[in-house]
Amino acid sequence: MKYCQTCLQPNTRPNSVFSADGICPACDYFGRLKHVDWQDRYDILVDLLANSRRRPGQEYDCIIGVSGGKDSTRQALWARDRLGLKPLLACLSYPPQQVTERGVDNISNLIEHGFDVVLSAPAPGTWQRLMRHSFDRFTNWARSTELALFASVPQLAIRYHIPLILWGENPGLQLGDLKTLGRTGYDGNNLRYMNTLAGGGLDWMLEAGASPSELIPYRYPAPEAFDAHGLQIVYLGWFLGDWSLVNNGMYGTAQGLKIREDTVDNTGDLAGVTSLDEDWVTLNQMIKYYKFGFGRVTDYVNEEIRLGRLSRDKAIGLVEAYDDACAPGYIASFCDYIGITVDAFWQQVRANANPQLFDIRADGSIHRRFQVGVGL
Template identity: 50%
Template sequence: MKYCKKCVQPDTRPGIKFGEDGVCPACTHIVTIGTIDYDARRGELFELLEDYKKHNKLRQYDCIIGVSGGKDSTRQAMYVKEVLGLKPLLVCCSYPPEQLTETGADNMSNLIKLGFDAISVGPSPKTWKRLMRNGFFRFGNYAKSTEMALFASVPKLAIAYHIPLILWGENPATQFGNLAVGSLNWNGNGMRNSNTIRSGPDPLLDPDMKENEINWFRYPKPEEMDKANLQIVYLGYFWNDWNKITNGSFSVANGLEIRDGVSAHEGSLYPFDALDDDFSVLNQMIKHVKFGFGRLTEEASELIRAGKISREEGIELVKKYDGKCAQKYIDRFCEYLEISLDQFWEVVESYRDLKIWSKDENGKWGLEYNFD
């Protein structure tokens, strides 16, 4: 496992490719940010949107935004309404009751109260659970299907409502350096090639499942998107301060509810991540077992790039807290999927990458860190 020479991102992230200088794409990109003319980019954005405004006199909404009610979606929705002057339709793909947190439900209500029309898509909890279970047992990743539904429900509704413009926040290529999704600019039409969406739900299905049961998990075909003239735009490209801290403080000031207490013991530096879903803490822990990094590695890397902490401080935080997950989340997850703790750990351990993990003399697993 090699680490980026500038931040703490490892080369085990699927889809990542470091430069010859040993630097990750996100760090290479950040250097260019200081030289970017954001005024010119904003001009480019208004020009792009003008085209959509001009042609939509008959439509009720200018664009569609996928939201969870969390910090990013709150900031994004407000920006689109107040700064860009558009009327968005918000689409929320909601978790089943056993997965959705109280805070998540409150935050979605808060967002609607800020003055938006919203549609909530709720795939059948039975199918939801079966696909999650299959994802966990077959790929060690329960979230494969849930992420598919979160991403697919937005273009599906855009097509159904004849709204040709979808606005997302950050481009994963610039945020994490995942180049599989395509370009580093604003064009998000390559989103279908991301790790999550590419395979579609087929590898998660059981033989008795019918196509009409998994409708919400299937991303629209390219020809359907072309026919609807769908354009996906990453707003992050036009924005010089799209990041966790700014989005978090903006959204808290606008009524966002956050977690109590310190979260570094749960593998995150912030109390405002994935507020609607506690299982995600566990998913980050599994990612850590599989690839040697979790959410905190991403957060620390962002802070290093922003000049808020040194790389040494980042390394300390990663070693101490990355991949941590409280037992209560594991218990709740097992109860939801109706599996035993032994079954849970058997699956998780089968994905442990032995090239990067080894046991110490006390039988405790440790990562072989080689930051240089």
């Protein structure tokens, strides 16, 4: 395990390759942003939009997947108020056991801002069973739900005849998931190859006993369907020079977004602005830490280091203190939902912790072997 020379990204992030001089893809990208002419990029976007005007019978200019969180609130308002578009917002809603009151309020906030929002709710029994299978098989409960979240937007784009999909972050450039890179910095049509989606394959769900008809909401439209309907995903994050976790959180709260009140030692969320609509992503971030040696705090501090608002040394302290944070209450409610005991949960997490990065002691506690900022 090696760390980026500039930030605290370890080279254990899936689909990521460091440069010869030890710089992570996201820092490399950020370094190149200094030379970007943002007006130039804005002009590219305006041209792009001029070329994708509404076709006859098309009622919306674009579709935006929203959770009501910071990124989607910023995108929706920017698309309408700055770009003059009429967007349809698409929200995939979670079952009542998973969604937070805050998440519901944040969607209401967008509706109150005057947007049309189409809500879809996949069948809750299938959702629950697939989440359990996903956790059992991958020690990652979100494998199935992420597919549904990502698939819902192009599925609705096809049904509503809206070829333009606006997406937020470019995971290839802004996180370093290189498989998602497209023809240009804003081309999002390779989003399906993101690590969490793995090309959109459903085989493991079929093997787990789900029927093809139960998997309709999980089916990410194939490249052929994208071509047939002329779908184009455009990353808005590429056009916004100040796109970041903290900045988007500030824009969002100024527009009525409700953020977390729970403390960082329970959530690993330094500003309380991520995954506002549910709480179990927090335990997935903790599991990610045990698998790859980095969690939610790492993602935060890396952006802040690049923006020059936090020193690498100070960031090391934050990562050491909170990168594995997750309140026991979130774990308990998750275990209750998928029908396992908390002991079984920890047994599985320990069995899937990376043995090169972590030692597991006789009492079951997990200890890192690497030094944050230095590696192994």
